[in-house]
Amino acid sequence: MTGAPLLVESRADRVMATLNRPEKRNAIDQEMIDALHALCSELETEPRTLIITGDDEVFAAGADIAQLRDRRAPDARRAINATAFIRIAELPMPVIAAISGYALGGGAELAYAADLRIGSPTLKIGNPETGLGIIAAAGATWRLPEIIGHARASDLLLTGRILDADDALAWGLISSIHPADELLDAAHAMADRIAANDPLATRHTKRALRAPRHEHPDIERELQAELFESDEKHRRMTEFLERRARRAGSPPRAASPSPTEEDR
Numbered sequence: 001m002t003g004a005p006l007l008v009e010s011r012a013d014r015v016m017a018t019l020n021r022p023e024k025r026n027a028i029d030q031e032m033i034d035a036l037h038a039l040c041s042e043l044e045t046e047p048r049t050l051i052i053t054g055d056d057e058v059f060a061a062g063a064d065i066a067q068l069r070d071r072r073a074p075d076a077r078r079a080i081n082a083t084a085f086i087r088i089a090e091l092p093m094p095v096i097a098a099i100s101g102y103a104l105g106g107g108a109e110l111a112y113a114a115d116l117r118i119g120s121p122t123l124k125i126g127n128p129e130t131g132l133g134i135i136a137a138a139g140a141t142w143r144l145p146e147i148i149g150h151a152r153a154s155d156l157l158l159t160g161r162i163l164d165a166d167d168a169l170a171w172g173l174i175s176s177i178h179p180a181d182e183l184l185d186a187a188h189a190m191a192d193r194i195a196a197n198d199p200l201a202t203r204h205t206k207r208a209l210r211a212p213r214h215e216h217p218d219i220e221r222e223l224q225a226e227l228f229e230s231d232e233k234h235r236r237m238t239e240f241l242e243r244r245a246r247r248a249g250s251p252p253r254a255a256s257p258s259p260t261e262e263d264r
């Protein structure tokens, strides 16, 4: 698929999507947006964790300015990038953005649409849109305050300044920093942890996390009510209790200071 704007690798429990316009620093053009919509169709039909990434130097250098320059008011109202990013954010399973290098403008907004963001030390993230005579209209003005708070979102969006990896971590815009050559492994490790959990419980957790304030606490009650009736919940809890019971019946062993992976 060389030449495709988005390289997609599907596995049983996750999909890897790599932004692939290196010659244009992964600038997000209509073709890439179309590919993101196609990816969303796949993941809405068959929900799996999504890892979205770029290359070592660039996650995405924003919306394609060559296309953007010619867009007019009706194009703005169609919210071309915003619509795709909303669809990504609403995918049933978690979305992980593994970000190395530049994530600017629409590229940053794509990252803001993810549930989990991790970066490499070369990360440079921000929204220089006002310098180009436009606003960051693909989610930054409402997602960024939710992620890092209104004061810091205003600092970023009103000045157009770019954060490095350390500041992005300190501001809670990413949750961890990894050397560039370990970034994807770190993303996969997150996907592994997610894959070990009950997919429906994960989906419901994402729904509750994303629900507006006024839907709480009713939404948790309903989602939990559904899970309390699920065979998988019963199976997982029985397995935990039986493992404990087996352990109690086996010869004593050295006390473990903290829960093991098996105890999760």
Ligand code: COA
Residues within 6 Å of the ligand: 023, 024, 025, 027, 028, 061, 062, 063, 064, 065, 066, 102, 104, 105, 106, 128, 129, 132
């Ligand atoms: N849209 C369209 N094309 C872009 C682009 C964008 N957002 N970002 C980079 N490109 C293109 C450049 O025009 C150039 O194309 P060319 O080789 O045909 O001239 C190519 O990608 C390489 O860009 P260049 O600026 O030479 O790369 P660099 O490594 O020196 O710098 C960036 C990388 C990301 C710092 C720089 O490209 C940049 O500032 N891009 C725009 C960022 C921006 O304002 N984004 C917000 C958009 S809303």
